Structure formats: structure tokens, C-alpha cells
Amino acid sequence: MTIILGIESSCDETGIGIVRLESDGSLTLLADEVASSVEQHARFGGVVPEVASRAHLEALVPSVTRAFATAELELSDVDAIAVTCGPGLAGALLVGVSAAKAYSAALGVPLYGANHLPGHVAADTLEHGPLPAPCLALLVSGGHTQLLRVDDLATKITEVGSTIDDAAGEAYDKVARILGLPYPGGPPIDKAARRGNPDAIRFPRGLTGPRDAPYDFSFSGLKTAVARWVETHDDLPVDDVAASFQEAVADVLTAKAVRAATELGIGTMVVSGGVAANSRLSALARERCAEAGIELRVPKPRLCTDNGAMIAALGAHLVAAGVSPSALDLSASPGLPV
Ligand code: KG4
Ligand code: ZN
Numbered sequence: 001m002t003i004i005l006g007i008e009s010s011c012d013e014t015g016i017g018i019v020r021l022e023s024d025g026s027l028t029l030l031a032d033e034v035a036s037s038v039e040q041h042a043r044f045g046g047v048v049p050e051v052a053s054r055a056h057l058e059a060l061v062p063s064v065t066r067a068f069a070t071a072e073l074e075l076s077d078v079d080a081i082a083v084t085c086g087p088g089l090a091g092a093l094l095v096g097v098s099a100a101k102a103y104s105a106a107l108g109v110p111l112y113g114a115n116h117l118p119g120h121v122a123a124d125t126l127e128h129g130p131l132p133a134p135c136l137a138l139l140v141s142g143g144h145t146q147l148l149r150v151d152d153l154a155t156k157i158t159e160v161g162s163t164i165d166d167a168a169g170e171a172y173d174k175v176a177r178i179l180g181l182p183y184p185g186g187p188p189i190d191k192a193a194r195r196g197n198p199d200a201i202r203f204p205r206g207l208t209g210p211r212d213a214p215y216d217f218s219f220s221g222l223k224t225a226v227a228r229w230v231e232t233h234d235d236l237p238v239d240d241v242a243a244s245f246q247e248a249v250a251d252v253l254t255a256k257a258v259r260a261a262t263e264l265g266i267g268t269m270v271v272s273g274g275v276a277a278n279s280r281l282s283a284l285a286r287e288r289c290a291e292a293g294i295e296l297r298v299p300k301p302r303l304c305t306d307n308g309a310m311i312a313a314l315g316a317h318l319v320a321a322g323v324s325p326s327a328l329d330l331s332a333s334p335g336l337p338v
Contacts (some may be wrong), residue, residue, distance in 0.1 A: 002079040002319055004032075005067075005103065006312025007060075009096030010116045011143065012047045012087025014059040015308030016067040018331045019126070021316040029126045030071035032302070032309040035059035042183045046173065053091035058290050060099050065210070067308075080325070082315025084278050085113035087143070087246060093332035101328055110325035112222045114314045116306075117144060117152055117338045120272040122309035122317055123303040124230055131297075136160070138257040138267045140281070141273030141306075142184070144170035145217050145253075147260050150270075153314065154321035161215025162261055164207070168249055168275045171219035175226050175245050189242045190278050196243030200281075202203025202230060203248040208255070213261045222248055250281045258288045277301035 001022055008015035018031040037055030042048045068075060083100030086093060097113075106110035109276040121137045137148040150156075168173070169186060176185025181192065203225050206218035226245050230236060261269050271285055282298050289296040303310065 002316070003077050003239065003266065004312045004315040005078045005081045005308070006308040006315055007081065007083040007096045007100050007115070008116070008306055008308045008311045009060070009092050010084045010086070011092060011306055012041060012052045012055070014046045014063055015058045015306055016310065017124055017307060017309030017312035018062040018067050018071045018073065018317050019309065019312035021320060025125055025320055026129065027238040027313055027316050029309055030073065031067035032307055033063040033067040033070070033092045034307050035063050035083050038184060045177055045183050047089070049089045049091055051321040052089060053095055056092055060095060061190065067323055075103070075107060075210055078103070078125045080112060080312050080315060080319050082112040082114045082318065084116045084119065085330055086333030087116055088334060090332055090334045097330060097332050101330065104145050105328060109329060111328065112315050112318045112323070112327040113330045114311045114318070115338065116155055117146065117148070118150070119314045121148070121150055122153055122314035123268055123272055123307070124270045124297050124299045125317070126309055126313050127299050127303060128297050130268065132268050134266050135268040135270055136257065136261045137273045138243055138253060138269060139273045140168045140219070140253060140271065140275035142173065143167055143285065144273065146338065147215050147257060149264065149266065154317045154323055160238035160264070161213065161217065161256065163217040163219060165218050165220040166223060168217070168219060168253065169273070171223050171249065172275065174223050178227050178230055178235070179241060181238070185190050186275060186278060189246060191279070192239045192242035193246040193280060195241030196237070196241070198243040198247035200237065200240035201244040203244055205248055205252045208252060217252060217256065219249070246278070246280050250278070253281060254284045257285070257322070258292050258294065262292055267293075268297065270297045272299055272304055274305045276304040302318065
């Protein structure tokens with residue numbers, strides 16, 4: 001049995017997770033503390049890197065203290081530390097990486113640099129157990145929109161497709177701004193869409209033409225189409241625009257993901273990242289995966305958005321796979337690929 005401390009600070013959430021890796025390879029989540037600086041960014045309509053870094057500095061140590069109190073453990077019980085080393089905001093990542101190095105050196109335990117992207121997929125293993133190999137991950141967040149073939153969470157992940165412009169969450173945030181809804185835009189659009197008609201306006205589905213890349217995504221044209229529609233109509237039926245926009249996003253994401261799984265012969269799909277918390281996306285994914293005979297796994301919303309538990313979980317997979325720890329010169333890698 002191994003206790004892993006996970007530290008996440010790639011964007012605006014300071015996440016501290018504690019996971020126990022059992023001798024049979026299963027994971028038990030012991031603590032999951034998230035301190036968000038989202039309210040400090042709201043008036044700017046997006047994350048301000050310097051504000052995020054300062055907030056991580058202030059929140060990190062108190063979050064660690066709270067996590068150990070919840071888990072009823074001492075720092076000296078930790079056997080390994082995993083920290084997000086990329087991708088993300090450079091200054092924000094450095095706060096987590098520096099803290100993780102300090103804890104690792106002080107406690108004399110190994111340090112693992114963890115990639116945020118497979119971290120989102122690892123979150124699912126905390127709720128639904130080990131992933132079958134291979135599986136297809138649809139990773140949809142504020143910074144990323146990717147289809148990943150996961151043969152082994154610790155050692156073998158291949159990108160199948162990605163967005164060529166905006167991430168899905170970024171499209172939500174930009175459309176919310178156009179509609180006068182608060183930041184971050186996903187939750188208020190999700191809420192407004194429940195009252196609206198998804199068929200009211202037929203917004204474009206990017207990159208779905210016969211000659212387009214089959215597994216890549218594009219959301220900037222959709223965002224522009226919403227802006228143009230709003231500019232050219234006097235009355236703004238916010239609920240209908242939100243529902244129609246949301247339908248276009250969920251339609252493209254699920255159609256492409258199911259197509260990829262079917263064509264690549266993959267029987268299990270994991271949808272994760274902040275946008276996986278979207279009610280229409282999960283409902284449509286459920287419907288289309290059932291039709292195609294694909295097993296669908298979607299972690300609960302708290303595990304979909306950024307958190308430290310997912311990094312502790314990925315750390316546990318790295319430990320279990322016998323991956324070599326990182327050296328103490330581990331650095332933040334803002335553009336780290338998957
Ligand atoms: O994974 P995450 O917490 O952070 C990143 O790594 O980016 O994702 C944040 C994104 C934001 O763009 C937010 O608007 C979106 O996830 N989001 C949602 C919902 N909840 C959060 N998008 C659609 N529907 C939601 N219910
Ligand atoms: Zn994320």
C-alpha cells in the first residue's frame with residue numbers, strides 16, 4: 001500500500017489530492033481539496049496568469065493541511081508525490097512544481113512530474129476502476145479538446161485528433177460573453193440551454209464535411225456564427241441560442257468520438273475535462289455510445305474539472321507501472337504534449 005500526494009496548479013484551481021494505491025492495484029481516494037481563484041478572474045472574462053499564480057501561492061499550503069486533516073494522515077505517511085508539470089500557465093505550474101520539489105526533498109520521497117492531459121483520464125479510474133486497454137478518451141476542457149487512444153495511462157497514449165483552433169470550453173466561455181452570461185461560461189449556458197429549444201437555430205458543425213479531417217475539431221466558426229446571429233437579430237432569445245449552440249458542440253464532439261472508436265475498433269470511451277460536466281454532452285454521448293455498442297465512462301463533475309486527485313491517481317499509475325521518478329531539476333513545461 002502506497003500513499004500518493006497529488007498537486008495540481010496548471011490553471012486557476014489549486015488541487016491537492018491524496019490517493020492510496022492498494023496492493024491489488026486499485027485506488028482509494030482519501031482527500032480531494034480544490035481552491036479555485038475563478039471569482040478573481042470573472043471580471044476579466046478569462047484567467048489572468050499573474051492573479052492565478054498569486055492565488056496558488058496563497059492556497060497551496062493551507063490546502064495541503066486541509067487534505068491531510070481529511071485523510072487523517074500525516075505528511076510523513078506520504079510515499080510519493082506527483083505534480084502537474086504541464087501543459088498549463090508557466091507561473092501557475094511553477095508554484096506547484098516548486099512546492100512538490102520542496103515536499104519531496106523534505107520528506108525524502110520520489111517525485112513524479114505528471115502530464116495534466118492523461119491526468120484528466122486518470123480521474124475516471126478513481127470512480128470506475130481500471131481502464132480496459134485500449135480505450136478512447138475524449139478530453140474536453142477550457143484549454144484542450146482532444147481524442148486520445150489510451151493503451152496504458154502511464155506509458156502509451158496516442159493523439160488521434162484535436163481542435164485546430166478553440167477548445168470546446170473556450171468556445172463556451174466566448175459564447176457566454178456574447179450572450180451576456182458570466183465567466184466561466186459552461187455552467188450558465190448549460191442552465192440556460194435546459195430552458196431553450198436546441199433546434200431553434202441550426203448553427204454550423206465545424207469540420208464535418210466529407211473532405212475534412214475525420215477526428216479533428218474546429219469551434220471558432222461556430223463562435224463566429226453565434227456572434228453574427230446575435231448581431232443581426234434585435235431580440236435575443238438567450239435560452240434558444242444557448243441550447244442551439246450547445247447542441248452543435250455536443251453533436252460534433254460525440255459524432256466524431258463515436259466514429260473514431262468505431263473505426264479504430266475501441267470498445268470503451270472516457271469523456272473527461274471540465275466540459276464533460278455538460279448535461280447535453282453526457283446525455284448525447286450516452287445515447288450514441290449505446291447505439292454503437294461502446295461502453296461509456298464519464299466521471300462525476302467534481303472529478304471532470306481540474307483537481308489534485310486526478311494527479312495523485314496518475315501518480316499512482318506511474319508508480320504501479322514502475323516508471324522512473326523525475327529528478328529534482330523537474331521544470332514546468334507549459335506546452336507539454338500528451
Ligand atoms: O478542465 P477544466 O476545469 O480546466 C481546464 O483544464 O481548462 O475546464 C474548464 C472549462 C471551462 O471552459 C468551463 O466553461 C467548462 O470547462 N465547463 C463547462 C461546464 N462546466 C465547466 N462547459 C460546458 N458545460 C458545463 N456544465
Ligand atoms: Zn484541465
